[in-house]
Amino acid sequence: MRDPSIVERATSAVTAVVDELKGSWPRQVSVAAAVRAHHANSVTWHPPQPPDAVFFAASTEDVQAVVRLCAAHRVPIIPFGTGTSLEGQINAPLGGVSIDLSRMNAILSVDATDLTCSVQAGVTRKQINDHLRDQGLFFPIDPGADASIGGMAATRASGTNAVRYGTMRENVVSLTAVMPDARAVRTARRARKSAAGYDLTRLLVGSEGTLGVITEVTLRLHGLPQAIAAAVCPFAGLDAACDTAVAAIQSGLPLARVELLDELQVRACNIYSKLNLAETPTLFVEFHGSQAAVEEQITLFESIARDHGGGDFQWSTRPEERTKLWQARHDAAYSCMVLRPGAKVMATDVCVPISRLAECVTLTKRDLAESGLFGPIVGHVGDGNFHVAVLFDGDDAMDLARMQAFCERLAMRAIAMDGTCTGEHGVGQGKMAYLAAEFGPALDLMRQIKRAIDPDDIMNPGKIFTP
Numbered sequence: 239m240r241d242p243s244i245v246e247r248a249t250s251a252v253t254a255v256v257d258e259l260k261g262s263w264p265r266q267v268s269v270a271a272a273v274r275a276h277h278a279n280s281v282t283w284h285p286p287q288p289p290d291a292v293f294f295a296a297s298t299e300d301v302q303a304v305v306r307l308c309a310a311h312r313v314p315i316i317p318f319g320t321g322t323s324l325e326g327q328i329n330a331p332l333g334g335v336s337i338d339l340s341r342m343n344a345i346l347s348v349d350a351t352d353l354t355c356s357v358q359a360g361v362t363r364k365q366i367n368d369h370l371r372d373q374g375l376f377f378p379i380d381p382g383a384d385a386s387i388g389g390m391a392a393t394r395a396s397g398t399n400a401v402r403y404g405t406m407r408e409n410v411v412s413l414t415a416v417m418p419d420a421r422a423v424r425t426a427r428r429a430r431k432s433a434a435g436y437d438l439t440r441l442l443v444g445s446e447g448t449l450g451v452i453t454e455v456t457l458r459l460h461g462l463p464q465a466i467a468a469a470v471c472p473f474a475g476l477d478a479a480c481d482t483a484v485a486a487i488q489s490g491l492p493l494a495r496v497e498l499l500d501e502l503q504v505r506a507c508n509i510y511s512k513l514n515l516a517e518t519p520t521l522f523v524e525f526h527g528s529q530a531a532v533e534e535q536i537t538l539f540e541s542i543a544r545d546h547g548g549g550d551f552q553w554s555t556r557p558e559e560r561t562k563l564w565q566a567r568h569d570a571a572y573s574c575m576v577l578r579p580g581a582k583v584m585a586t587d588v589c590v591p592i593s594r595l596a597e598c599v600t601l602t603k604r605d606l607a608e609s610g611l612f613g614p615i616v617g618h619v620g621d622g623n624f625h626v627a628v629l630f631d632g633d634d635a636m637d638l639a640r641m642q643a644f645c646e647r648l649a650m651r652a653i654a655m656d657g658t659c660t661g662e663h664g665v666g667q668g669k670m671a672y673l674a675a676e677f678g679p680a681l682d683l684m685r686q687i688k689r690a691i692d693p694d695d696i697m698n699p700g701k702i703f704t705p
Contacts (some may be wrong), residue, residue, distance in 0.1 A: 255307055255308055259304070277289055280332065282585055283632065288330060292338055295339055308696055314330065314697075316335070317389075317452070318338045319339055323666065327666040329700070342359055344361070346358065348369070348373065357387055359389075359452050359453050367459075376459065377460075388452040388455060392447050394407055400492060400662075402620075411428055413443070417580075418691060419448045449688065466494075468560040468563050469536065469539070471552075474516045476600055480596035483595075484593070486620075491539060497523075497616075502615070503615065510572065511562070511566035516549070536553055575629070580611060582632040585627050589623040595619060598651060611628055659672040
């Protein structure tokens with residue numbers, strides 16, 4: 239049982255912080271129940287845990303002031319971008335102040351020569367690409383949601399383009415972050431590479447707000463390709479589809495996107511996104527390059543698919559057809575709900591070496607069937623990452639237990655194959671239990687880093703590590 243005096247002191251500290259926030263920034267702080275509820279987990283099955291107050295920051299200086307106040311009272315801080323994270327990263331299990339960065343949505347600079355841009359943390363990925371379109375540039379990282387750049391950096395996001403353009407880890411040049419002692423630090427300059435000191439940028443990318451609050455990000459940009467083509471290819475089984483993707487990667491084919499949808503996910507896309515595809519395991523593929531290069535890539539991929547039993551291969555360069563196809567893929571998390579109306583969704587992911595991909599996907603499909611569970615599989619198979627959206631009855635304790643046991647087996651299966659329990663969703667609250675198996679003694683080193691930077695554990699406590 240928790241010491242009542244500790245609870246009383248914590249409550250007193252939160253009250254003091256909230257009172258000062260309301261007095262100094264009356265238009266930027268809210269304690270309304272609806273606002274607080276909006277700043278707790280609402281995307282997946284993880285129970286929502288709202289903060290005690292929400293502060294809407296307008297600048298790095300605002301964030302510093304709030305962090306300084308919270309640090310003085312040892313009150314938790316939970317960074318918030320758009321609220322689309324999937325593992326409870328925005329929950330406040332110990333209460334505290336949610337710092338909402340959505341008003342920090344300015345694009346600060348674009349340098350077309352250096353292929354970089356600097357933005358505030360609240361800028362979203364679609365906002366960046368709308369701004370860049372007339373300059374012939376784009377930012378390639380595309381998680382399904384229109385997430386904020388700060389949140390994407392904090393969770394080391396990726397998406398359908400990762401097979402060619404990498405993840406946030408490869409596309410963040412530098413960061414500005416407010417640390418637990420309220421210092422604002424810039425982790426690097428804009429040079430394309432550096433051998434100076436510790437790589438603080440990579441330390442903060444993927445830290446999920448547990449080390450500091452990211453307020454500005456400098457990103458790597460890419461030129462829009464001259465030609466783009468999208469293709470769809472059905473297969474008789476998941477193993478054949480996976481083997482085709484792996485063979486294409488191993489052949490050196492520079493695929494921009496290669497996405498796997500099992501027959502359930504194809505059915506959901508047909509219903510929700512009004513596609514008209516055969517309900518069988520299917521690959522969505524995209525090719526970037528010059529006109530000649532794209533045509534060559536299409537020919538080679540079609541040949542590889544045919545060797546693995548691929549069916550009717552269809553491709554198009556028409557923007558409206560490509561947009562419809564990839565919007566359907568991005569809407570996969572929502573579309574699967576039409577397959578079991580009223581069910582809760584547990585969206586989980588793992589990533590394995592591509593040599594083990596077909597085996598892991600096949601075993602996972604079998605595990606679902608043997609467990610009496612229902613869940614589509616979709617994945618960025620070019621880099622060994624796939625997702626399962628388990629649909630279950632949240633009011634049925636046995637169904638919930640089956641879902642949780644399945645997720646544990648999936649994570650441990652991936653780790654046993656020298657993979658990871660999360661390819662892009664992050665750890666948050668949902669996957670803390672698997673880190674010891676994945677990292678061994680290295681997990682203790684992570685804890686030491688956390689304690690050294692945030693000794694009072696005010697930065698997003700209860701995420702990645704247990705409180």
